[in-house]
Each structure stands twice: as C-alpha cells, then as structure tokens.
Amino acid sequence: MIHQPTFLFIGGTEIIFVLFIVVLVFGADKLPEIARGLAKGMRQIKDATNDIKHEISNSAKESNILDSEVTKNVKEELNKVKDNLEDFTGSLKRNE
Template identity: 80%
Template sequence: MTYLFIGGTEIIFVLFVVVLVFGADKLPEIARGLGKGMRTLRDATNDIKHEVTKSAKENNVIDTEVTKNINEELNKVKDDLEDFTGSLKRDM
C-alpha cells in the first residue's frame, strides 16, 4: 500500500512516533481538532468557489455549456489514464 509516496511501514512508524510524542490520551483530541480544521478549510474553499462561480454567471463570464463539455472531455481522459495505469500496475 502506497499513499503519496509513503508506504505502509512509514505510516505505521509515523503513527508510533505521534503516539510517543503526544500520548494515547491526546490523540482523539488532536484528531478532532484536525478534522474541524479540515472541515473549516473545505467549507471556506467551497464558499469562495460558489461566490466566484455566482459572480461569473451574473457577469456572463462563464459559459456553462462550454465548461460542461470541457469537464466531460477531462473526465474521459482521466478514465483512459486510469485504465492505462491500472494495466501497468497489474503488469508489474
């Protein structure tokens, strides 16, 4: 298992060091704080994206049909790339 170029053993080692530094009793509190922070960041980015999109639509800057077509093409390319990398992973 590899996630962001970090293997399973490295993740376990990092978790072990975190437990040693902060202690097992503080981990739920730290995780809760990180979760709240990530939620706040995601909500803020969604609000900004919504406001920019709304403003662009009001000023006729965005052509939703063109963006929809571009998104469809990007999704097709992404699917093709995932199919290709999937076959590479199976061959290795």
C-alpha cells in the same frame, strides 16, 4: 517478491513508526483531541474553498461571463471526444 502497499511514497512500516512516535510524544489520551482538531481544520478549509467556488460562479453569472448553455455544449463535446479516445486507446491496448 513481496509487494507492500504505499501511501504517498511511504510504506506501511514507516506509517506505523510515525504513529508510534506520535503516541510517544502526545500520549494515547490526546490522539482523539488531535484528530478532532485536524478534522475541524480540514472541514473549515473545505467550506472555505466551496464558498470561493460559489462566489466565483455567482460573480461570473452576474457578469454574463458564464453561459450555462455554452458550457454544457462544450462539456458534451469534450465527453464525446474523451469517449472516442478511450475507445481508440482501448482497441490499441487489446491489439498489443
């Protein structure tokens, strides 16, 4: 049985068909301009989300809500539990 790779539940033939329709509608000369516009929009969204993250972390630090030492210890403990769980599930998978 031939297994075709899928991307977001869309197969390769569907992607090619959609690209073909896009070329027919917009023309080959407009595709780079459309791609640049999409990339610029994605960059602006990424920058906006990074700004929001920085604002939240800065306001948390100013309000003493976020204690970096406490969060660091919690992250270390969570990583230890995660590693132990992976070791346990790994041994279970090997025993099957």
